[in-house]
Amino acid sequence: MPATDAQIEQLLSDLVRIESVTPWLIPDGAGEGAVQQFIADWMSDLPGVEIWFEEVAPGRPNLFAKLPGVGGGPTLLINSHADTVGYGNWRERALVPERRGDTLVGLGVADDKSSCAIGMLALRSLVERGVTLKGDLIVATTVDEEGSSIGTFHMLERHKPDAILVLEPERLDDIVVEHQGFGWIDVVVHGRAAHGSDPDKGIDAIVHMAEVITRLKKLDDTGFGRGADGGSMSGRTVFHTGTIRGGTDYATYPNSCVLGIEIGTQPGEHLSDRVHEIEAIFAEVKAIYPDFSGEVNVQIDREPFMPKGYDALFDAIVASAEPVLGHKPVAAGLNAWGDSGLCSEAGIPTLCYGVDGGNFHAPDEWVSMPEMVAAVEIVEHTIERFCGVAEG
Numbered sequence: 001m002p003a004t005d006a007q008i009e010q011l012l013s014d015l016v017r018i019e020s021v022t023p024w025l026i027p028d029g030a031g032e033g034a035v036q037q038f039i040a041d042w043m044s045d046l047p048g049v050e051i052w053f054e055e056v057a058p059g060r061p062n063l064f065a066k067l068p069g070v071g072g073g074p075t076l077l078i079n080s081h082a083d084t085v086g087y088g089n090w091r092e093r094a095l096v097p098e099r100r101g102d103t104l105v106g107l108g109v110a111d112d113k114s115s116c117a118i119g120m121l122a123l124r125s126l127v128e129r130g131v132t133l134k135g136d137l138i139v140a141t142t143v144d145e146e147g148s149s150i151g152t153f154h155m156l157e158r159h160k161p162d163a164i165l166v167l168e169p170e171r172l173d174d175i176v177v178e179h180q181g182f183g184w185i186d187v188v189v190h191g192r193a194a195h196g197s198d199p200d201k202g203i204d205a206i207v208h209m210a211e212v213i214t215r216l217k218k219l220d221d222t223g224f225g226r227g228a229d230g231g232s233m234s235g236r237t238v239f240h241t242g243t244i245r246g247g248t249d250y251a252t253y254p255n256s257c258v259l260g261i262e263i264g265t266q267p268g269e270h271l272s273d274r275v276h277e278i279e280a281i282f283a284e285v286k287a288i289y290p291d292f293s294g295e296v297n298v299q300i301d302r303e304p305f306m307p308k309g310y311d312a313l314f315d316a317i318v319a320s321a322e323p324v325l326g327h328k329p330v331a332a333g334l335n336a337w338g339d340s341g342l343c344s345e346a347g348i349p350t351l352c353y354g355v356d357g358g359n360f361h362a363p364d365e366w367v368s369m370p371e372m373v374a375a376v377e378i379v380e381h382t383i384e385r386f387c388g389v390a391e392g
């Protein structure tokens with residue numbers, strides 16, 4: 001029995017009501033423990049399904065539900081994340097799911113509880129229909145995707161499925177086959193502190209940083225040399241400043257300025273490419289100010305998503321989606337980063353797929369309910385096609 005709109009609304013609403021903010025972002029966030037327990041309990045009546053937790057951090061377990069196959073087919077792992085970002089901007093409404101026409105609104109309703117629900121409902125439907133798979137199916141809900149991804153790192157150290165389908169809200173028309181990587185980088189400019197009336201001694205780190213920022217923005221305007229559309233499926237290269245601090249007081253030349261930036265890398269690039277560009281900027285500024293001194297400190301480095309060997313999974317999604325959507329989904333890229341990047345880095349054939357939604361990480365996050373109904377059916381049939389169905 002395909003899941004109905006009403007069943008999906010019920011399950012998604014239950015998931016939204018359980019706060020699962022990652023404490024990595026918001027220190028008093030509840031974490032994923034309660035929502036993972038709810039998901040485990042919801043699946044616990046399914047005969048033949050093995051359910052277990054793998055603790056990643058205290059009170060923050062990854063959850064696995066395995067429907068063992070009879071052999072002769074590949075193992076598919078379906079991955080979604082159980083955590084959300086914070087909700088300080090809509091505190092009174094975020095955890096109160098609200099139906100608005102064809103959408104459901106609530107914190108994490110799309111990113112990524114829609115995906116948790118799809119995996120849960122597809123698994124339930126397979127079991128209730130009595131489908132016997134050849135390969136194993138593992139439905140995993142992981143922790144901390146919105147933080148530092150410790151859940152998916154932990155999972156990849158312990159599990160090597162033949163393929164991973166990462167469910168994240170996109171559009172059912174798009175199968176994500178690549179996305180950008182990113183870095184969080186501190187750009188540090190050194191100056192020299194001196195009395196404010198002693199320009200011969202002082203070196204103004206903030207003025208020097210201004211030259212760096214102007215040049216970074218110029219590179220951004222050209223998509224870091226790739227044109228405004230990025231010249232790739234994954235769109236324009238991500239760049240923005242995030243934080244800046246420098247100086248000590250009004251009366252003193254600032255001896256240091258630190259700029260925190262987020263910067264993307266296109267498939268085929270590495271963060272070292274961006275670092276070299278920043279170092280080239282340093283050389284330009286030094287030509288103007290010989291006493292310029294700067295350095296680049298990489299805080300986080302995540303490779304782009306460039307999966308290989310995903311053809312069988314891609315074909316299974318297309319064949320399952322076409323009768324439901326009335327047309328074939330197409331290969332697409334993304335300018336954002338997701339845990340899918342870690343899966344492809346681990347050498348596992350991986351694709352990223354999911355339902356339409358919006359206002360991610362913002363008030364009134366929504367998900368398309370018609371896409372949810374379609375997605376459960378598509379994912380269920382994708383599992384059958386990929387893992388194989390045993391006769392009789």
Ligand SMILES: [Zn+2]
Binds near residue numbers: 081111112145168
């Ligand atoms: Zn997400």
